[in-house]
Amino acid sequence: MRSLLCALLFICLFPFLVKSLIPSLNDDILGLIVFKADIRDPDGKLSSWNEDDDTPCNNWVGVKCNSGSNRVSELVLDGFGLSGKLGRGLLRLQFLQKLSLAKNNLTGSVSLSFTQLSDLRVLDLSENGLSGSISSDFFSQCGPLRSISLARNKFSGSIPESLGSCSTLASLNFSGNQFTGLLPLGVWLLRGLRSLDLSDNMLEGEIPKGVEDMNNLRAISLRNNRFSGEVPEGIGNCLLLRSIDLSQNTFSGGLPSTMQRLSLCNNLILCKNGFTGEVPEWIGEMRSLETIDLSENNFSGKFPDSFGKLQSLKILNVSKNAISGSLPEAMSKCINLRAFDISHNSLTGNLPSWAFKLGLQKVLFSDNRLSGTIDNALSSSMENSRKMLLILDVSQNKLSGEIPSAIGDFGSLQLLNMARNAFMGSIPANIGQLKNLNVLDLSENQLNGSISSEIELVSSLDDLRLEKNSLDSNIPLSIGDCASLKFLSLAHNEIIGPVPASLAKLTYLQVVDFSFNKLTGTLPKQLANLVHLQSFNISHNQLQGALPSGGFFNTIAPSSLSGNPSLCGAAVNRTCPTVLPKPIVLNPNSTDATLGPIVPQAFGHGKKILSISALIAIGAAAAIVIGVIAITVLNLRVRSSVTSRSAVALTFSGGDGFSHSSSMDSNSGKLVMFSGDPEFSAGTHALLNKDCELGRGGFGAVYRTMLRDGRSVAIKKLTVSSLVKSQDDFEREVKKLSKARHVNLVGIDGYYWTPSLQLLIYEFVSGGNLYKHLHEGSGGTHLSWNERFNIILGAAKGLARLHQMNIIHYNLKSSNVLIDGSGEPKVGDYGLARLLPMLDRYVLSSKIQSALGYMAPEFACKTVKITEKCDVYGFGVLVLEIVTGKRPVEYMEDDVIVLCDMVRGALEEGKVEECVDSRLQGKFPSEEAIQVMKLGLICTLQVPSNRPDMAEVVNMLELIRCPLGSQDELGDFSS
Incomplete structure (x- = not known):
């Protein structure tokens, strides 16, 4: 019996025993099969990997072998969509020289010690979801490793000291992770290093003087970290440097003059730091520079003439500094310059004419102190230069005069911003020649006259801002032909006439602001079909009649309609008059048997008829x-x-x-x-x-x-x-x-x-009601954010239970939410209207008038059925009250502030976080608070059917408190 078992076992193991006797087929095939078993291959990219196939070098995708040894030397599976964790099968590939698994969905930590692969020269695990820290001995035996990339993963912790022992490294890329702490000193001693990219981490410390020994360094990027101190003089000894990116750190002091030795340097990017002093003249000696970005620092003084020597320069950005004086004429020699941004400085003088002769694509002079007219600068430009200009921003200066018609010759313009100057006169009629224009901003000037009807020719326009001028004509009907328009602001002008129905043709329209004009007539009903509309402000005009029904106009904020006393509808809380036939008035003095109708006499003559x-x-x-x-x-x-x-x-x-x-x-x-x-x-x-x-x-x-x-x-x-x-x-x-x-x-x-x-x-319930906790607290005590969130969630669960039993509360407000001894909210006073069949909705409204601000708009409309959605509306107001600490309606000296409108307006302006109760003093998760307020606004939508039900509200609140993406056990939600 034992001999029989041994025979069977031998037969089963025979194929593996054969492979073990042939080294070229043994470890490599077994290692690859084990690796494949540890991962998921949803797209079947590794279907050619068949364990019965003994020739992986020829048939297995992504596998290459050394022709001499017939062993696997390269494994390149970039972008295969693989997921799972790295298994130990890879360690059996003892002759592997290149391992590249970039752009996959691999997760987990890297526990393997790739130093066991003694021939490994290239390791690329970039653009995956790998996480955790790197073990201290990970690089203890680098062998011949020349390139390693762990970029764009989720690694954390410090970079191990053992990295300094990888003396053969030529390329090191750890960018896009969450590494912290100091960079190991040994990294600055890697003399063979050609490329060092540590960008987008949380590393700190200073660059040591030892950087001067990195004689082979071609590119260094420390962007977006927390590095500090001054740039060491020794960087000028890295004579082969072609790219330097130290942006978005906290470097300080002046730039070392030794940098002028870097004659091969193409890119010098130092933006968003704390560098001080004047912009160095010696930068003009770095003749190979193609990109200079010194923006968002503290450079001061005049712009150096020496920049005119940089004839290879293509991009120059010195914005957001304190540079003063006028721009040197020498810049006209930068014949290859394509983008020039010197915005947000303190420049004076006229707009330089050379800027429009060089063939620039982007010119940004905004937020300076430039003055005078722009006629000469634009008219002196060459025809070829006019065809190249894509972006022109001269906003927020002191420029004056008329906008010259020459602006229409720059036919390639995509953005034209001349806002906040002192331009006067009319808008050039040939503005329609700018057929590629996406953004036109002429706001806050002294322009008058009409809006050219040729605006229809600018079919690509998606942002038109003409607010705060003195335009005094009608809105042209041709505006409806600007098919791409998304943002339209004509506010604070003297515009007259009606809102054209052609506006309804702009199907992409999102934001409209016609406020503070002299518009008349009724709003076209077709505007209700604008499905992307987010804001439509027509406040302070002379419009009348009913609002368009449906779509966005069912949820429009009342503040967007104020100052139009003849508008009517639910949004303005003003009933539209019923259209009745004209009364027939019989003439009592008539002897005609027909007693035909006559027109009432004019006021002041005969009998007065109401x-x-x-x-x-x-x-x-x-x-x-x-x-x-x-x-x-x-x-x-x-x-x-x-x-x-x-x-x-x-x-x-x-x-x-x-x-x-x-x-x-x-x-x-x-x-x-x-x-x-x-x-x-x-x-x-x-x-x-x-x-x-x-x-x-x-x-x-x-x-x-x-x-x-x-x-x-x-x-x-x-x-x-x-x-x-x-x-x-x-x-x-x-x-x-x-x-x-x-x-x-x-x-x-x-x-x-x-x-x-x-x-x-x-x-x-012993703890009193929520109203007192929010508005009548004493002794400096107030509800914390967690207490507020728990009250919101508890009240939502209570209401959801009522609705589950088909019970409508009808009277939800903060004084009807009680707090027990353990801080748990309890909703009270529910369902009382069920006991009172004689109460119609108007008497009921008067009975709960203390709930002003919580009442859903359907209470005011006989044709709309009262459902549990009225509770959802009241809950939405309650949510905003809890988060902001403000009452639903607050009466000021000469104003009434409605909480829903205030928060909705703040959201439109991107300032909703400022609405959170100031007593929390910033001790709240801002993203969570914003999401809760957005939920409150959704609950207060005008149309009941657009509001969620309370069960959905509970689910949304639980997701806000515990978003799926933050739960480690669920992995990367985005994947």
């Missing part, structure tokens, strides 16, 4: 008065009835008071408790004594008392008794409400019924 609008107003006022009188009478009847019976029915001294039978007489009622002791404890005060009162609301007052078992309860006395349902309906509704049990709902423990008095018995 207008239709006046009659409607009078009728509406009369209806309101009658309604108020009726409600007042009903309440007076309730109070008198309650007063006459309260002495018997409500006093619980000595145990008398509530009868527990279902029968009723004039002196007793029915008390039902859903749980616990149905008896109230004895006491000396009346149950509804003023001393026990906790507060009052639209539906009644709330009192505190105690059950015999020692448990406190809150009792709400309904003050709308005559409107309550019959006893059977009342009891059925209360029992349904009592079943809505949830940790975030105030539980209903029972009720008391008489025909003239109804009480609801709630659990007592």
Whole structure:
């Protein structure tokens, strides 16, 4: 039996034994197969890797072999879409010289010691999702390693000291990771290094003097780290340097003069640091320079004449410094210059004419002190130069005069910004010749006249800004032919006439600002079809009539409509007048048997006839008065009835008071408790004594008392008794409400019924209401961000539970959200409208008028059904109230601030983070707070169907607090 087993085992292992006897087929094939087994290959790129195929050198994709030894020497699988972790199979490829797995989706840490591969010369693991720290001995035995790239992964921690022992390294790229700490000193001693890229990490420290020994260095990039100190003089000894990028660090001091020795240097990028002093004259000696970027430093003084020597220069950026004086004429010798940015400095003098003769593609002079006209500078340009200019920005200077018609000759312009100057006169009519223009900004000047109808010829225009001028004509109908337009601002002008219907043709339009003009007429209904519209400001005009219905206009902010007293619709809270036929007025003096209609006489002649609008107003006022009188009478009847019976029915001294039978007489009622002791404890005060009162609301007052078992309860006395349902309906509704049990709902423990008095018995919540915590805090205490977020989430869960049981709250506000002793929110006062069938939505609105600002707009519209979405609207307002610490509506001395409009406006301006309660003093996660406020705005959309339901709100809040992308166990969400 044993011999049989041995024979079978030998047969099974025979193929592997054969391979083990042939070194050329053994470790390499086995290593590759094991490597493949450890990873995922969703695109099947490695389908040719077949373990039964003994010729990987010829047939396996990505595999190359040494012709002499027939062993695998290269494995290049760049961009194969592979995922998973690096397995140990690679370590069996003992003759491997190049391993490149770039641009895949590999994850996990690099625990393998590639130093075991003694022939490895190139290691490229860039552009994956690898993470973790690099072990201290990872580079302890580099062997002949010449190039290593771990770029654009997620490595963290410090760079190991052992890297300094890789003396043969010629290229080192660790860019785009999260490395921290000091760079090992040994790196600066790698004399064979030609390329060093450590950009986009969090490394710190200074560049040591030892950099002078890196004689072979061709390129160095330390961009976007935390390196500091001065650039050492020794950098001038790296004579082979062709590219230097030290941008976005905290380097300081002046530039070492030894750098002028770097005659081969093409790129000098030092932007976003703290360099000081004058821009060095000696830079003009670095004759090979093609790119110079010294922007966003503290350079001062005059612009050096020596830059005129740089005839290879293509890109020059010295913006955001403190350079003064005028630009030297010597710059006209920079014949290859294509982009020149000297914006945000303190230049004076005229616009240099040479800038328009060199064939520049980008010219940026914005935010300086340039003055004079631009006629000569533009008209002196050559025809070839005009064809090359793509970007011209001379904004925020002191330029004056008219905009010359020569501007129309620069037919290749894509951006023209002449804003915030003192240009006057009209806009050149030939502006339509700029057919490639994407952005035209002539705002904040003194331009007048009309907007050229030739604007239609600029079909590529997507951003047109003409605000804050003195334009005084109509908006041209041809504006509708600017098919690419996304942003249109004509605000603060004297523009007259209607908003053209052709505007509706601009299907990409996102932002429109026509505010502070003299526009008249009605808004075209077709504007509702602009599906990408985000903002449409027509405030402070003379527009009238109804807004377009549907689309963006159902959610438009009221602040975008203010100052147009004749506009109507839900967004401006002004009902549009019903269109009625003209009244027929019979002439009483006519003897004609037909008694035909006649036109009323003019005002002041004959009898005065009231207008239709006046009659409607009078009728509406009369209806309101009658309604108020009726409600007042009903309440007076309730109070008198309650007063006459309260002495018997409500006093619980000595145990008398509530009868527990279902029968009723004039002196007793029915008390039902859903749980616990149905008896109230004895006491000396009346149950509804003023001393026990906790507060009052639209539906009644709330009192505190105690059950015999020692448990406190809150009792709400309904003050709308005559409107309550019959006893059977009342009891059925209360029992349904009592079943809505949830940790975030105030539980209903029972009720008391008489025909003239109804009480609801709630659990007592000790921590007070949210309103007091937000607006009446004392002693410097206030809710933290976590407390606020938990209250928002808890209230959302409570409302979601109500909606699950088909219960609408109707009266959500911060005073109806209670906080228990452990800080848990509990929503109270829900579903009371179900008990009051005689209340229509207008009477109901008056009853909950203390909830001003929380009420959904559908309350004001008879044709819109009231659904649970009215609670979603109120919740959205509540969210904004909690985050901002401001009331839904705040009355100032001469203004009324509506919270929703304020936050929505801040969001449009990119300043929504400034709305967060200042008492938090920055101690909150800004991204989380912004997302919560955006959710609040979504909940307050004008159209109910556009609002989410509360279950969706709960899910969104939980995602905001714990986004999927941050959970390590789910991996990289983006992948």
